[in-house]
Amino acid sequence: MSNYTEENIKTLDWREHIRMRPGMYIGKLGDGSSQDDGIYILLKEILDNSIDEFVMGSGKTIEVTVKESEVTVRDYGRGIPLGKMVDAVSKMNTGGKYDTRAFKKSVGLNGVGTKAVNALSSYFKVQSVRDGRTREAEFSKGELQEEHPEKDTTIRKGTKITFVPDEKIFSNFKFRTEYIEKMLKNYVYLNPGLRIIFNGEEFYSENGLKDLLQDNIEEEIVYPIIHLKEDDIEVALTHSSKSYSETYYSFVNGQNTTQGGTHLSALKEAIVKTIRDFYGKNYDASDIRKSVISAIAIKVMEPVFESQTKTKLGSTDMGGDLPTVRTFVNDFIKRNLDNYLHKNPETAELLQRKINQSERERKDLAGIRKLAKDRAKKVSLHNKKLRDCKQHYNNAKHSRNLETTIFITEGDSASGSITTSRDVETQAVFSLRGKPLNSYGLTKKIVYENEEFNLLQAALNIEESLEDLRYNNVVIATDADVDGMHIRLLIITFFLQFFPELIREGHLYILQTPLFRVRNKKETRYCYTEEERRKAIKELGKNPEITRFKGLGEISPGEFKNFIGKDMRLEPVMLGKDTTIDELLEFYMGRNTPERQEFIIENLVVENDEGMEVVDAI
Template sequence: MSQETKYTEDNIRSLDWKEHIRMRPGMYIGKLGDGSSPDDGIYILLKEVLDNSIDEYVMGAGKTIEISIQGNKVIVRDFGRGIPLGKVVDVVSKMNTGGKYDSKAFKKSVGLNGVGTKAVNALSSFFRVESTRDGKSASAEFEQGNLINQDLLDDTSRRKGTKVSFIPDDIIFKNYKYRNEYVEKMLKNYVYLNTGLTIMFNGEKYFSENGLKDLLEENINESDMAYPIIHLKGDDIEVAITHSKTQYSEEYHSFVNGQNTTQGGTHLAAFREALVKTIREFYGKNYEASDVRKSIVSAIAIKVTEPVFESQTKTKLGSTDMGGDLPTVRTFVNDFLKTNLDNFLHKNPETADKIQRKILQAERERKELSGIRKLAKDRAKKASLHNKKLRDCRVHFGDTKNDRNLESTLFITEGDSASGSITKSRDVNTQAVFSLRGKPLNSYGMSKKIVYENEEFNLLQAALNIEESIEDLRYNNIVIATDADVDGMHIRLLLITFFLQFFPELIKEGHLYILQTPLFRVRNKKETIYCYSDQERRDAIEKLKPKPEITRFKGLGEISPDEFVNFIGENIRLDPVMLDKDMSIENLLEFYMGKNTPDRQEFIINNLKVELDIVEEINEN
């Protein structure tokens, strides 16, 4: 007879605020990560602290914010009103404590539930807050949310404001490091949305005069714009619109109360709908919605009273109304575009003409593709019934109700042995595998037709669910996992070319990565060390001397599933694929993937590295 598990008062455990945050960090900051992804937790910690300083600026207090990141220590200093001195400890360590419950003080702020800085405090090995106002200063220091020191200065000449310093706890965030590229993008978005605000980051100044117009100029080369940016501003709304000459897909940057809603929401859905409606009415033609929006590059920012987001990390707006007596988000956005975009097009016939030509070009291309698209969809349907290429996972990026949705990952790998190892060692909840057969096609210079004609590209597009737009993207992380040899490098290059050519916003939005896999295994009878570089190999040999066993991994297929789990679990190492804003996609692809040019030959010769010395050293050992 089976023994029944006892369920008594002893089983009921009440966690205090910091224990709960540390035990369930995903509920508060999304995923953890190591800093290789823009939505990793260490950036959310910075954002939570920064949001408070931004809200001070919005309230008219302090025009400059200073940020310093040296190693793992982050310092954020604003010159706002300063936290009331008697509440310095409470504000960063008591749940549901904050100034933003008083809607008069903070009408349209981002942080409404008083959780942000408490989460930063609980998840930091060191956290210090210091507030100065009325010639007095109060400070408090914490470790993992526990108060260890507090101080009150009755007389100080320091400028008023708040200074927060913290070090993310390496017990929670393993092997992490801040990447300046992601921090810079976050800060640029803040200044685009708060014209007149100056942010100093490690001594560099960020400032914007033209808001979302500046944002679009950062994201699209002037030479690639089909027409000059349309920039429209109103009470609680701002939009910027242009079309790309070369990009196939739609690209949107959306914001609510200064928060970058990377997964869109009701405001973005309203914008896409209102844009089509306004254009149709202006030209008096019932154009296909996809033709109107094809190649669009745009941004929308709105301000909502007490917004409702679909997750704590505020990446998707759920609010249907603007708050108070105001209309719904849909009506508000629609009315604004109907009036302002229509007026703009009447006053700027040259731009209106270019937009119409862009729509007609999209219509022609769609009709040319329609036959092949239908064939490809039928083929993909049949293939998906017995599709060996995709081994799916259970949680997907669009599942905003699941706090693991940001971990959803698709590994693109080559060959049966490599995909077999990943498939056997992956987390079936969040990690899917797409297996290529040999090298993909070089798609440089080809039209979108090739995506449907080439079975692998078509199935990959279907697996990612990005044919219409990346709004329905099924995986937050797309990871190219190939061997670290010449063939593996070539496959990486061909896949990156495919994404740059047809879906560049996947790269712009930080979804594409290269999986780092170990080059060497160094072990003795007591310990095994996996080495990702020659330096790590030398360090491991030194540590495990006198005569450790050294194995050089030639391909992923050589690594057993039991070992592979170490490289795609919590210690996964990813290199993000990033775009250099100073080089257009067209020039980039031409240089690397076009016909052999003297420039490229010279580049290869100058950057060629020989492994002979490494091989000799291994033989010696």
């Protein structure tokens, strides 16, 4: 054994530590294909400071610009004190939020966020304007490169920060406007009166969480949105007429707590208790909460989160002389929801009718659900469809493992390659037997009657809600041919029909695998597009060997590990801005309309000797 001496003990400065262990500060790294990837956390850390300025009554507009890899955030708050500006963005544990008088209910209380962005950026520039004076400084990887002297200015007060994430840490990254827009919309819902301008488009909300539900609900609702608000808490609530699942949006001090926490648990409990008391009936909790769509935002003094990325509230107390989070939320719902239902008897009647309907549906399904669960348990003992991994998204003691992934494959050859080359710690494989059933227009009953759907539902653990989802990333891995595309569409239809929140919450992806391998005696290149193929042929010189992969089963396990490891390319499945789920399913999976035929013709891809070519018209 080697000697263990003083030389083995190392002290890293703050920059080295953040760059060596970025996951401790921003969660997973990623390439921008997931909404919880590090590049979005960098943006959020800068934005949080600007939001806190608005909350403190300074600066009603924030401008966000993203041009390829460069991000700029400009607020019109008070500006960082000029004498401490450089320290505020480059000295750990330096900030204005330790004084709880100034930032009593802020998110960023640890003085780390902006420093982490600085350390993880190849370029970082800060400018502050206060009282007609301005100062600028530029950094690279946390190191001060240039500090401009303080000078007079006529521009408006505030802070402007520009950064470029370091490609050595965030490889092949790409900002997706859909994720940024979702983040910015949440900020304005939580801060009525705030304007955020993103690449020229303005986001604004007057009615807070009520606007959030109205903008996100695609289906019909049973009754008008109930909007309740007091100091430090706001709740919006309704029920969908079609959805089978529960949908919640939760926030603490402006932070989107995607994994919930003590406040969300309290909300669910309070809704059930208040409704039981109001109607004087001991309804089953699942009947009350089925199809519920709700949002909650609370403000807590010095909140405790269960990870640095602050996605789950761990605090049990509101802070100061206030009660526990559970008591606070329960009292608020009991007082306000009960009062609302008494004052709005039509809504109360519609809600009770919905609960009774859910009760009838649950009892009708009870028999088949029990059979399906028993069948799933028996199969799970020797389930050849699921090759599970050791770690799961829902069983972490503290922060959830964002790397947990399940690949949904077609056939034995593809699943065999992935199973052999996967990481058994965090990657599972679920194998389909040919094409799954087209579930468009079918009821939830089919999920239990169809063995494949039932086993998939059981593998993901999403029957009741997403709360116990076993894998953060659900990845469809099918061949890039006609049959593979059809299977992909059928799986997406299944999730859209019965578990749309899986897509809404950003858990569903398509695995991108290379179409070509181009190599010579010295180098091998894997190409995902025709453009990459042409570039590889040009750069590798005369007569390289070119292989066209027509199916996942053709790729050997030894090669496959290159495509599902750290350089894995995932394409997120997203819902468009202006299309409802019903419209989407009707278009792709409904009757064979002329519009769909036209769409297929316009997007037809054919293959020739030179590779692939898109045919625009036939």
